[in-house]
Amino acid sequence: MSAALEALTVPHAGGPLAAPQQQPPAGALQQQQQPPAALGAAPKLLDAEEDPKAALKAQAAELESQEDILFSCNICYDLASEPVVTLCGHLYCWPCLYRWLQVQSHCRTCPVCKAGVEKDKVIPIYGRGGNEDPRAKSKGEPEAVPQRPAGQRPAPVVRNPLLQPNANVNAQQGGLGIIPTLFGLQNGNGNGGYAEPLTPEQQHQAFLSRLLLMLGSFVIMCLLLF
């Protein structure tokens, strides 16, 4: 809620000038026009205690809301239906976020953190249950809300088979200095074993360049030794 906090601590006034109207002199007591300040003499806030049934209901709702609070939409405060998450990580119902993006004409931002939000860059969340939430229906949307954008499907990260015998590689590197690197075993992330998958063509090219390098260094070594 950084934006909200910001808004709280730095109130920024802006707007049209009010036409100056009759200003009572500073000290003038206007007793005949009693200020409405008194109105809340006994502030009657929505009081659940008036009705025990209502109180129970409220309590139940409270418990429920505490459970749901992690996964509640930042706009309607309900458990997010058709949940989507923005790139900045804030959770919304798709209908709620869509509506907000429609309302915001000039610059589309996340309601919570004001980061930029693009409609087709939000990430849908697919839980275990069906993707349809009955609440989405009960809320009723007169204007058609389009489908959530689909999730992205990046290619899976594969374990590179070349990098499997990590322990051996490291041992060799320790013993033979630069030589192992010449054999194409340079191993940037020696302990992880995960690497960007290479296409066959890339592998072929890598092999060729290593071969050339090896030949070159062999020639140099020959020149030095003999």
Next chain:
Amino acid sequence: MPIDLGRVQKEIRDIDRDKASGVTIEVQGNSVQKLIGCLKGPRDTPFDGGIFYVNIELDDQYPFVPPKMRFITKVWHPNISSANGAICLDILKDQWSPALTLKTALLSLQALLSSPQPDDPQDAVVARQYMGSLAEYEATARQWTQTYAHAQQVVGLEAKVQQIVEMGFGREQALAALKRANGDENGAMEILLGA
């Protein structure tokens, strides 16, 4: 589309539960779309000791549009109209976001009382005084707080409510009408008789 009742009720419950926040809210009549907010004047300001009431109206589009807020209690402040309580605050205009709430808005009003923004005034006369002579502004603001926002004014209201109740109206009705008439008992009677 009707207003999102669930969210507004949750908001009211949250304010109700958080006694430490220094702001309260009260539903006006049957609809949650008309409310009255209440905030304490911040310490070390000319508004210290005052209790300020704010009229709140929620559009059907809330929370996608900001709540409409206006001070009921008269305030002497560069960003609040001394005539009608209109407020000049960015989050109640183009800086509104549905992640903000009635509570954060009321707290923002409290913060606005502490730190006026005379460059962007709502009330030109007050702003001019604030820029020209701070001491004078503070004296006036303090005077207004004492006159309009101090707790002893409560007694005056109770008398008016009694007066209207004696004419055969309900207490609730009387309070609501007085609120709508900004505390003027004649206005309140007109509302009650006209309705």
